Amino acid sequence: MRIVLIGSGNVATHLGQALLQAGHSIIQVYSRTAVHAAELAGQLGAKAISDLKNIDCSADWFILSIKDDALPSLIEQLPIVKGMVTHTAGSVPMTILKSFPHHGVFYPFQTFSKATAVDFKTIPLLVEGNAEQTTDTLLRLAREISGKAQLASSAQRGQLHIAAVFACNFVNHMYALADDLLKNHHLPFDLLIPLIKETAGKMENISPQLSQTGPASRNDQQIINKHIQMLEDQPQHQELYKTLTNSILDKLNW
Amino acid sequence: MRIVLIGSGNVATHLGQALLQAGHSIIQVYSRTAVHAAELAGQLGAKAISDLKNIDCSADWFILSIKDDALPSLIEQLPIVKGMVTHTAGSVPMTILKSFPHHGVFYPFQTFSKATAVDFKTIPLLVEGNAEQTTDTLLRLAREISGKAQLASSAQRGQLHIAAVFACNFVNHMYALADDLLKNHHLPFDLLIPLIKETAGKMENISPQLSQTGPASRNDQQIINKHIQMLEDQPQHQELYKTLTNSILDKLNW
Numbered sequence: 095m096r097i098v099l100i101g102s103g104n105v106a107t108h109l110g111q112a113l114l115q116a117g118h119s120i121i122q123v124y125s126r127t128a129v130h131a132a133e134l135a136g137q138l139g140a141k142a143i144s145d146l147k148n149i150d151c152s153a154d155w156f157i158l159s160i161k162d163d164a165l166p167s168l169i170e171q172l173p174i175v176k177g178m179v180t181h182t183a184g185s186v187p188m189t190i191l192k193s194f195p196h197h198g199v200f201y202p203f204q205t206f207s208k209a210t211a212v213d214f215k216t217i218p219l220l221v222e223g224n225a226e227q228t229t230d231t232l233l234r235l236a237r238e239i240s241g242k243a244q245l246a247s248s249a250q251r252g253q254l255h256i257a258a259v260f261a262c263n264f265v266n267h268m269y270a271l272a273d274d275l276l277k278n279h280h281l282p283f284d285l286l287i288p289l290i291k292e293t294a295g296k297m298e299n300i301s302p303q304l305s306q307t308g309p310a311s312r313n314d315q316q317i318i319n320k321h322i323q324m325l326e327d328q329p330q331h332q333e334l335y336k337t338l339t340n341s342i343l344d345k346l347n348w
Numbered sequence: 349m350r351i352v353l354i355g356s357g358n359v360a361t362h363l364g365q366a367l368l369q370a371g372h373s374i375i376q377v378y379s380r381t382a383v384h385a386a387e388l389a390g391q392l393g394a395k396a397i398s399d400l401k402n403i404d405c406s407a408d409w410f411i412l413s414i415k416d417d418a419l420p421s422l423i424e425q426l427p428i429v430k431g432m433v434t435h436t437a438g439s440v441p442m443t444i445l446k447s448f449p450h451h452g453v454f455y456p457f458q459t460f461s462k463a464t465a466v467d468f469k470t471i472p473l474l475v476e477g478n479a480e481q482t483t484d485t486l487l488r489l490a491r492e493i494s495g496k497a498q499l500a501s502s503a504q505r506g507q508l509h510i511a512a513v514f515a516c517n518f519v520n521h522m523y524a525l526a527d528d529l530l531k532n533h534h535l536p537f538d539l540l541i542p543l544i545k546e547t548a549g550k551m552e553n554i555s556p557q558l559s560q561t562g563p564a565s566r567n568d569q570q571i572i573n574k575h576i577q578m579l580e581d582q583p584q585h586q587e588l589y590k591t592l593t594n595s596i597l598d599k600l601n602w
Contacts, residue, residue: 308517
């Protein structure tokens with residue numbers, strides 16, 4: 095396929111590399127910022143463009159990988175092309191692209207950083223197309239780069255995104271709160287790494303319902319009250335400790 | 349050293365195995381439940397006892413690895429021995445053992461399951477002794493089995509335990525809440541595994557402050573409101589979503 099990448103961020107970068115490796119051609123990379131377009135285009139052997147007027151309308155596939163709130167205005171400026179047009183966003187419905195005859199979604203379910211190499215084979219890739227043929231094509235393309243390609247409706251993708259907020263963003267916030275507590279007592283964050291890895295690693299073998307441990311899971315009120323008392327001088331941490339402890343107690347019907 | 353293990357749970361099991369491998373002798377394993385004592389004693393080449401009267405008072409080291417709330421009554425029943433007496437608990441001060449001339453704490457900072465093999469070399473081992481000689485001995489023993497042995501006061505250990513509640517127990521609860529959301533929409537939990545591993549794996553290279561991503565981290569009110577609306581039929585998840593989103597917004601001074 096001859097592909098135009100619209101966007102030069104983390105997702106565009108990793109997706110472009112994976113599609114190139116799978117034998118496709120990235121013919122153009124667009125970014126509003128010429129330097130960003132040039133940088134990624136250079137890596138992918140593509141032409142950099144920073145004006146949508148220069149877009150190659152003959153491409154087979156246009157991948158829109160920009161910030162959610164920038165999508166509507168970009169879509170308005172895009173010529174009505176014959177190739178497939180897809181976005182890569184979790185919480186944006188497919189219908190935002192309905193003006194294009196062949197459209198869909200190509201959503202890699204992972205958190206990306208530019209600096210960290212990514213093995214696309216292990217990343218779930220969730221696709222949706224506006225018609226059977228588009229869906230089939232997107233699923234076939236997804237299977238070329240990921241071992242975990244599957245269909246997902248816009249509604250399912252939205253729920254997945256919320257689940258990711260809990261399992262990634264809120265989890266990271268828990269790490270940050272733990273780090274605060276250690277810093278206040280001159281202890282290095284490194285001490286937590288083995289525990290963090292083990293807690294995450296367990297999820298490959300056991301459900302989170304069965305792996306819940308800690309004072310709340312056994313309704314150990316003595317320790318819970320002691321912890322709440324020890325957090326007296328950190329009211330925000332104390333409040334969250336109470337809320338999350340109650341949430342675990344509720345969930346386990348204590 | 350000739351060691352008596354008091355307790356036969358997850359920590360006693362893994363600690364006993366590590367000390368045996370380091371060349372020490374586990375001479376007795378005590379558990380109130382004779383079968384449990386026999387099972388672990390069999391693994392460690394020790395004698396099983398289920399009556400504290402039969403304890404070998406000539407041992408060099410007595411390791412108490414039982415539930416926190418069972419410690420006081422067990423300590424009362426224990427004869428005043430000359431060897432070192434230590435417990436393995438995060439939230440119990442060392443002074444609970446003050447009736448013994450040589451006492452301290454030997455706290456492995458990890459979550460253990462009996463079924464999962466453990467590499468003690470990578471687990472932080474936090475020690476404290478009632479006198480310099482005891483502290484030195486405990487630190488030397490800790491270094492025999494762990495690459496991450498260090499001193500920690502009772503106060504520091506208490507804070508570490510609270511940090512672990514955030515970084516392990518509350519994190520696991522986030523996984524469980526994410527699982528609920530997926531189940532309600534007929535999506536498998538497996539989809540989250542790569543994201544969970546990446547989120548935890550990042551902590552080896554970057555601080556949790558710098559790795560925070562997601563709608564709250566960029567104050568994306570459009571997505572936040574959409575998510576809150578989508579959680580309308582799951583009020584507990586919705587309430588936590590709001591609380592944790594506000595906590596991230598506060599932390600990042602939005």
